[in-house]
Structures are given as C-alpha cells and as structure tokens.
Amino acid sequence: MSLGLEKRGYGIKIMKNKVYDLLKLGKRIDEREPLEFREISITTKVVDKADGSALVSLGKTKILTGIKVEVGSPFPDRPNEGVFTVNAELLPLASKSFEPGPPDERAIELSRIVDRVIRESKAIELDKLSLIPGQKVYMIYIDCYVLDYDGNYFDAAVLSAVAALATMTLPVYRVSEGKVELVPGERTKLPLRSIPVSVTMGLIRDKIVVDPIPAEEEVADTVVTIGYDSEGVISAVQKSSPGLLPVGMFGEMVKIGLTTSEKLRKKVLEVVGSG
C-alpha cells in the first residue's frame, strides 16, 4: 500500500469529522442549510439545431441536455407508444476523474436514473406519440452532458432533461397511404403530463444533507437519489454509492426529499411555464 493511499485515508477521516462537527451546529462547509439546494439556473432552447435543449447550473455543476426526434419502429410489446431513451455522458472537461471513451459505470448509472425518474412518472404521454401503430412512432433521444462537475450531477441532469422536454417541439407528420410524411414548417409541443424531479441526499453519520458537493459526497456514508412525480409518488430510488444506509435514515430521506421536490418543481415551472 503506497503512502499516498494512507494519507488519503486520514485526509478523509479528518474531513469527515470537520463536516460532521459543522453539521452538529446545523451548518455546512459552503454555509448552506442542510436541506438547502444551491442556486439553480435553467436556460432552455440553447441549442438551435436540437428539437429541445436546456442548460442547468446547480451551483457550479453544469449539465446540458439536448433532445433529437426521429421516426422509428415501436417496441413489439408496445406498438402504440412512442419510444424515448436517455444517454448521459460525463465529459472529460468536467472533472479530473472523467476520462474519454465509452460510458463508464457512473455515466450508465446517471443515464438510468434520469431515465427511470422520467419513465416511471409517466411524464411523457407516450401513447400520443404513435403515427402508424405497430410501425411508425416518434423516437425521442435525450442526451445529457455533464459539462462541469461540482457535485450532484444527478439532480442537475434530471432538471435539465425535464426542462428540455417541457420546452421542446416535435416535427409534425402526416400519415397518407401507409406512409409518414413530414409537414414542413409545422411544429407541435411534446405531450408532457407532469414535471418529475429528483432529490439527491448524502448521509453523514446521522445527518442528512441535500444536494451534496464533492467534499460531502467523498465523506458521506452513502448517497441516495429519490425521484418524485407531481403527485409526490416516488418514481425512482437509487443508492448510488457503497456504504451502510440504516433503514430509519432512508425513511427520513424519503420525507425530506418530498418537501424539497416540491420546491424544485416550482422552480422548473417558473422557467418553463405550466403550458
């Protein structure tokens, strides 16, 4: 074992004690309240050539989501539904620990979380995206790019994907003689029935913090992301890091997350409007 690893171990222990001591006083190292999110800014329609896009800053974490639409074949077991897929990438410029290449475990995990939060909340009305049932449906490609990493790319990615979906437009197609034809110049909104959001929380001994920064993520016992739909029903849970999660603490997280999710949803609606 190299000296470097040992040093790092002590470094983490010292940092953890510092973070925890502050939390006992109700403070965090960046002076936020334990249940306070960093400043969020959401800008939509930032990529002209994409059908939808949104750039989200959560503190210094930045995520850009772009959405492209094509026409394709539905899944055989869901012939009347449109299809969407999520692909997230951790761009090398965003962090020393992101390398170029095919998506690693963390990128795949991020893709899955964003996908589940949106899919299980049934936010996209997929049954309205069929053109010729069983043959041609809208295919929605949601691509999330982590541009700058300063903790919690989970919630930032969900916010940006949802904001992009809420402000995107679909090309319009006319079906004639069994063929699908593009109607040039016409666009329509994506049928979206709700605004799902996620809340990521870190557990440091017996303290829960919301929207962790890297220093907190590193010392946390574990980090959990919970997705909530507009009715407050949980649409995704992911314990995304190793470590022990006492059952009682998870229950607390579900409650804390619910209250915080309502604030996040409000923020998204402010930007995208309810229409």
Add this chain to the structure above:
Amino acid sequence: EADMPVAMAPQLNSIVLLQLNGRMTAEEISKGLEMAQTAIKRINQMQTEALKRRYRVEPEGLET
C-alpha cells in the same frame, strides 16, 4: 407497479443496495422494506444454520 431490489447487512440493520424501478408511495416503500427486512432476517438465519451444519465439529471427549 414497481420492483424494488433490497440488499441488507441484517446484523447492522442497514441497507447496502437499494433501487426502485416503478412507482410507489412512501407508505408502500415503508411496507416493502419491512417485508424485505423480515425475509432477509429469515434468510440470514438459514445461512447461519447451513454454515453451522457444514462446519460443525463434534467436540472430542475430554481427557483427564
């Protein structure tokens, strides 16, 4: 409708893996976790018994 894989370290009463695919209310999650805990404790008991059966060594008679 949902499925929620749960892994625990039962003696530490802690969850080590948790993922929810689907939709569940907070009450349903709570109930699901309770059921998982009961099942996990039972499985843990069976594991311990199986290990004991396999590695049990009859103590030899004491020599005086």
